Amino acid sequence: MSKLPDFTSVRELRYGLDPYLDAWLLHFMTENNIEPTVNPAENAQQEQLRFMVDVDDDQVFVPCSDEMFENLLHTRLSPALRREYREKWRLLVHLARINIKDRYTRRKIFALSRHKVRQVLHAPFLIPSRFLKQLMTIFMAMSGVHDPQRKEKREANKRALDFMNGPDMSRSLYACPDSNLGCSSIMHLRWELELLEMARLCRLSLRPQIWEHPATVRNDAxxxxxxxxxxxxxxxxMTRIMGPDSKQKKLKILYLPGSSGGIIFDLRLIRVLVRLGHKVILALKEGYCLDSPVIWDVEHDSALQDALGEALFVENSRMSKNELLRAQRESPLLVISDGTRERLNLWRTSVTFARSWKEADLIIAKDFPHHRRLIKNSHRFTRDILCLYRDRDGLDQIRFKEKSPRVTKITESQIVAQADSIIAQMRSARGMARQVMFYSAIIGSIPGQTKVALGVVNTFVSYLRSRHANLLIINPAEHFVEGMDGDDLMYMWERVQRSGFIDVWRFQTVSDIETSFELMGEAVPAEWHGKDSTFSTGCTKEMHIALDMQDKHPEMQIIGPEPKRFFRRMEYGVGKYFDARITDKGRGL
Known part of the structure; x- marks a missing residue:
C-alpha cells in the first residue's frame, strides 16, 4: 500500500485527496463501527454531529485524541497503545473473576476475548474505548450481569455523601482563606466567595481517596x-466565563461528570451554578461504563437520589428543540442520558444529548478521559468547553477551549424575536381587515434541490399574490436567517403557526409545483415528478400543527393534500433541511 500522508493534526484530514488515505479512513471507521453510512441506526448522521463539532462535508472526525489517532493511523503498536489495550484486558479479567462463579462461562469469555486481544495487537485499528466496549458486550451477553460494578459505585457515592455530611466537609469547604479577599464592591466580594466554594468543590470531586480510602483522609493534614x-x-x-464583569447572561450548561463518588460533589457544584442563575443539563451514561454514573443508578442508590434532589429526569432520547427548551423552562436542572455506554463518543450520542450540546453556552467536562477527547483533540467544537481534571502528576488542572470562530450560535431570544416580527405583520394585517395565508411547501426536502425549491416557492407565492386581493401570504422562503439550521427554523415557524392569526393554511400540491415550473418556462425535472408537501417531514409536522390549530380555531381553512397522506413520514431529520426517510418496512438490507 502506498505511504499515507503525514499530518500534524486530525483537523487536516480530508476525504478526496488521496485514494489510499480514503480507503484507510473508511476501513478505520467501519472497523470501529462509527461510519454513519454503514450503520445509520446507531451512528449519528453528519448533520447531528455538526450540532457538536465544526466539520466540513469532506472532513474526518474521530472520537479520540490526536496522539491516539496518529498511532492507529500508522498501525503502530506504541508502548502507550499497548498499555491501553492491556489495561482493558485486565479490567475484563478482574470483572469476570469477581462476578462469574461458573468456571465454564468464565473460561469461554476469556477464550473469546483473547481472540479479540490478539486481533488488536496484530493490527491495532480499534480505539481502546471501542475495544473495551466490545469486551464488555461479550462479558454482559455471556454472564447476564448488566452492571458488574453497581455495588462499588453505590458504596463510592455513599462514602462521598458521608464525607459531605460530616465535619471534614466543613473543614474543606468553609475554612477561611489565609489572605483577606479584595473588596472593590459587594458584588465582587460575593463573587470571590462563590469562586472559593466552586474551586474547593471541584478539587474535592477530583480526589478519589475520599470514596476509595476514606479513613486515610481524616488524618491527612x-x-x-x-x-x-x-x-x-x-x-x-471562571471569572472570564461567568464573573460579574464577563457581560455574560445566565448560561445554559451541559455538564459531563466523571466517576461515581465524584458526582456527589459535582451535584453540589451544580447547585452553586443554579443558585447563580444558570441552567444545567447533567448527562449520565445510558448503560454500564465502568465507574461512570448511569441514568438508572438513582433507582437503587439512595445517596445519588438524595444528591439529585428535585432534578427533572428526561427519558425521551429524541427530544425536539421545542421540548428541550420547554423542559429547561420547567426546571433549572435536567438529567439526561448521553445515549452511550462508553467514553464520550459523539458519533454515538443520542439526539437529546446532541440538542442539549447545541442549546448550551458552555460544556463542563470532568476528569482526564474528557480532557483527551475534547482538549487533546484538535477539532474545533461548536460550544466553549471547560475541562477539569487531575493530571498524571496529581495536579489539579483547568483547561478552556473556545468554540470554533466559524460557528455563530443562534440564541432562543434571536429566534423568538424573528418569529415575533412575523407575528406582528400578521396582527397588523388582521387589523386592516386583510386575511392571512401561510404557505407550507417543500424547501429542503429533496437533497441537492434547495435552490430550485426556493425558486419554485417564490414563483408560486408571487403568482398567488397577483391573483388574490387583500391577502397577506407568509412565505417561509422569504424569512431565512443565515446560521439557522432545520431545528431552529422549525422552532421559529411553530411559534408563528401557533399564534392564532392564520386564516388560510395552504399546503403545496403537485399542481402548485407544475404551475411554478410553467411560469418559470421550464419543464418539471425528474426529481420533482409527483412531489408535493406530503414528501416533506417538515410539512408533515406542520400538518399536525395545522390540525391542532383548526381544533382551536374552527374557522381556519386548510387547503392542499389530504392530511392522512402526510402521516407516513418519520420525524423531522435532525438538523437537516431535507427529510428523514419513510421507513422501508419489510425490506431487507
Missing part, C-alpha cells in the same frame, strides 16, 4: 491544605 490552597487559574478562567 496535607489533603485539606491542597483542597483549600489558592487556585488562581481556576479563578481567572
Amino acid at each position: 496535607s489533603f485539606f491544605e491542597e483542597v483549600c490552597a489558592p487556585w488562581p487559574e481556576f479563578n481567572e478562567t
Whole structure:
C-alpha cells in the first residue's frame, strides 16, 4: 500500500485527496463501527454531529485524541497503545473473576476475548474505548450481569455523601482563606466567595481517596491544605466565563461528570451554578461504563437520589428543540442520558444529548478521559468547553477551549424575536381587515434541490399574490436567517403557526409545483415528478400543527393534500433541511 500522508493534526484530514488515505479512513471507521453510512441506526448522521463539532462535508472526525489517532493511523503498536489495550484486558479479567462463579462461562469469555486481544495487537485499528466496549458486550451477553460494578459505585457515592455530611466537609469547604479577599464592591466580594466554594468543590470531586480510602483522609493534614490552597487559574478562567464583569447572561450548561463518588460533589457544584442563575443539563451514561454514573443508578442508590434532589429526569432520547427548551423552562436542572455506554463518543450520542450540546453556552467536562477527547483533540467544537481534571502528576488542572470562530450560535431570544416580527405583520394585517395565508411547501426536502425549491416557492407565492386581493401570504422562503439550521427554523415557524392569526393554511400540491415550473418556462425535472408537501417531514409536522390549530380555531381553512397522506413520514431529520426517510418496512438490507 502506498505511504499515507503525514499530518500534524486530525483537523487536516480530508476525504478526496488521496485514494489510499480514503480507503484507510473508511476501513478505520467501519472497523470501529462509527461510519454513519454503514450503520445509520446507531451512528449519528453528519448533520447531528455538526450540532457538536465544526466539520466540513469532506472532513474526518474521530472520537479520540490526536496522539491516539496518529498511532492507529500508522498501525503502530506504541508502548502507550499497548498499555491501553492491556489495561482493558485486565479490567475484563478482574470483572469476570469477581462476578462469574461458573468456571465454564468464565473460561469461554476469556477464550473469546483473547481472540479479540490478539486481533488488536496484530493490527491495532480499534480505539481502546471501542475495544473495551466490545469486551464488555461479550462479558454482559455471556454472564447476564448488566452492571458488574453497581455495588462499588453505590458504596463510592455513599462514602462521598458521608464525607459531605460530616465535619471534614466543613473543614474543606468553609475554612477561611489565609489572605483577606479584595473588596472593590459587594458584588465582587460575593463573587470571590462563590469562586472559593466552586474551586474547593471541584478539587474535592477530583480526589478519589475520599470514596476509595476514606479513613486515610481524616488524618491527612496535607489533603485539606491542597483542597483549600489558592487556585488562581481556576479563578481567572471562571471569572472570564461567568464573573460579574464577563457581560455574560445566565448560561445554559451541559455538564459531563466523571466517576461515581465524584458526582456527589459535582451535584453540589451544580447547585452553586443554579443558585447563580444558570441552567444545567447533567448527562449520565445510558448503560454500564465502568465507574461512570448511569441514568438508572438513582433507582437503587439512595445517596445519588438524595444528591439529585428535585432534578427533572428526561427519558425521551429524541427530544425536539421545542421540548428541550420547554423542559429547561420547567426546571433549572435536567438529567439526561448521553445515549452511550462508553467514553464520550459523539458519533454515538443520542439526539437529546446532541440538542442539549447545541442549546448550551458552555460544556463542563470532568476528569482526564474528557480532557483527551475534547482538549487533546484538535477539532474545533461548536460550544466553549471547560475541562477539569487531575493530571498524571496529581495536579489539579483547568483547561478552556473556545468554540470554533466559524460557528455563530443562534440564541432562543434571536429566534423568538424573528418569529415575533412575523407575528406582528400578521396582527397588523388582521387589523386592516386583510386575511392571512401561510404557505407550507417543500424547501429542503429533496437533497441537492434547495435552490430550485426556493425558486419554485417564490414563483408560486408571487403568482398567488397577483391573483388574490387583500391577502397577506407568509412565505417561509422569504424569512431565512443565515446560521439557522432545520431545528431552529422549525422552532421559529411553530411559534408563528401557533399564534392564532392564520386564516388560510395552504399546503403545496403537485399542481402548485407544475404551475411554478410553467411560469418559470421550464419543464418539471425528474426529481420533482409527483412531489408535493406530503414528501416533506417538515410539512408533515406542520400538518399536525395545522390540525391542532383548526381544533382551536374552527374557522381556519386548510387547503392542499389530504392530511392522512402526510402521516407516513418519520420525524423531522435532525438538523437537516431535507427529510428523514419513510421507513422501508419489510425490506431487507
